[in-house]
Amino acid sequence: MTRVIDSAGSAYFGEAEGLLRAMRLEEALESYALAERSGHDPDACAGGRWMCHMLLGRYERAWEESDAIAARCKPDRHRFWDGKPFEGRRVIVRCLHGLGDTIQFIRYAPLVRERAKTLIVEAQPALKRLIEESRVADAVITWGEREPEWDQQIEIVELPRIFRTTLETIPAKIPYLDLPAAAPIAAYDGATDLKVGIVWASSSYNPARSIPLKQMARIFEAPGTAFFSLQAGAERSELALWRDRIVDAHTDERCVVPAAATLKKLDLIVTADTMMAHLAGAMGRPVWTLLPFHCDWRWMKRGEDSPWYPTMRLFRQPRAGDWESVVDRLQAAIEETIKGRRLVPPGDPGAQAT
Template sequence: MLRNITWIIGLSRSRAQIEGKPWVRERPWSVGYAKDNVNFSHHFVVAEQLLGERRIEEALAEFDFAEREGHDPDLCSAGRWTCMMLTGRFEAAWRESDLIAKRGKPDPHSFWDGQPCYGRRVLIRCLHGLGDTIQFVRYASLLRGIAASVSIEAQPLLKELLGLSGLADHVFTWNEPEPAWDQQIEIIELPRVFRTTLGSIPARVPYLFAPGGPGCAADSGFRVGLVWCSSAYDPARNIPLELAGQLCSLAEVQFHSLQADPGRAGLQRCVLPIQDVYDPSGSVIAAARSLQKMDLLITVDTMMAHLAGALARPVWTLLPYQADWRWMLDRDDSPWYPTMRLFRQTSSGDWQGVIDRVRNELERHCQTVAGLADVSTVERGSAAPGSVK
């Protein structure tokens, strides 16, 4: 099974990362390991430092050294797993997951028994974040092609959207009666179930749908949705509103806030030309319908980035230097979302450089759109007599 790697290597970030310094993941005893039962390794500490600096091959060698010294093998496998996913070597990552599963240490977020899904009634449980569910629920349609039936136990906020998208035979949420099943899988295990490679990611979009949302007026201008804060899970992903607000100097763009709480509170104290269109109920289906009215979403790494990608909406995702494994290294695109562009920090904590690049690209994009509109107007003006303009 694909173990919950984030659970193994820690759910929080160190203060050094929050302050924009190189990140070393939390020591094992901070995530539930008994200090007296862990053989601490200098090589493991060095490996994590190298991984934080994105010196991948050196980090891999140090994780190997650490395991040979007797350091917790699951932690070493988890470190190698992250290295492999960052560099697109998915097959090697799944082999690390196989090793973790074989060792059999209890994992409360792992359910797959390793058996094939053919002809079985499969229940997908969603125990991670909303973004994880949105990213990996694409695999439900693949499961339906081989399983007898597929049901999804979704987070309450996602139940309606997943039900409307027709990805499973049945969608329900926590504390609701669950259908009969033969096999259960946690949603983040699905890429490993299918032994996904970089070339076999099921990347056809859209795979989520939110029918019924009102359209935009034809003269509503170029509309950009903006999200500048992620959850408290990783503050290093957040951009100060004052910095993100530098984008709003582009007069030809209408900016709309899709920011959730608590980051939304700052909007009330600023004088930036940003219209707040966030639904305070937190409804994901409402957010999806708002996204369908936008020409572009500019967002940090949060659920909204995944939602826009799954809806096939144009989205620019702004990433910290030590970005999550799913965004890989040095790419300005995502193999998971064809309509997404990535803008990365080139050094830890440097959001100003990211905002400068985004502003330049947005200005260039608006000029291109305006140029196309001018060409269209000229073509209509030179139409044959009697044609409708």
């Protein structure tokens, strides 16, 4: 009998996972519940429901799922918080996920700092200097460096749950990461066109987030634009076909500060779901993020705006793999933006860029 129940639970769970990928979230929730009732791993089912609730913007329901998982005390290498308040304690926030996760959730540092005796951030090497210069913590270290004494440790992705974040209470004051001053960069300061930074490829972790550069080719012909590639990695080789239209503005990947300085010189950033989207959003730069149909929870299922980043606009695939529709809307939006930069209609003797 147990094997029959487990088999049914696995079948329901597989069905739920497929519904989640199809973004049929209410149906997925029902199937996860059936899977758990049929004997499937309750933590796996709760994790699936968590994802559905986050995509639907029901953060309170998602935290209830997180609470249930924590109450079962299953070992979790990402769980550091001891459940106790920060008040009067020396707190260290460890950044053990991706660069984008750190950039998104470092916004909580001031809230921790208000309560803790001291706040230490252990960040990835590439982010250490930017976080230091943004002055959101009492001390910033990176992996392998000597740690100041601390009483309590937290992994940075735990912070939204610790503060029981809802859509209405997301700390969205921007910029929360910034540079005190950015040195002039001649290639940008001398351009009068709409200066657009582009990133088209995400990491190999999720290839569905990447858009082939050739599918974006038609936007590079828009008059009154200058394009600057911020792309990192092997995908930079794709620039060879467009060197007459795109400047390679890639900077040292070992530190994001040069990239941040570049963002301050651009009028717009168009990017796949990458660290650069988070960096631009955290700095309050205008950023358009191109999303696959089955997107990450932080972008939710619907909408063109993001409660996490007020200056971000989202361009979503209407169906899996359909980047052409995304580029159609992107091209129209760029053309509309170019028109909006003029004080008088093009062709008028007095026409000039704003």
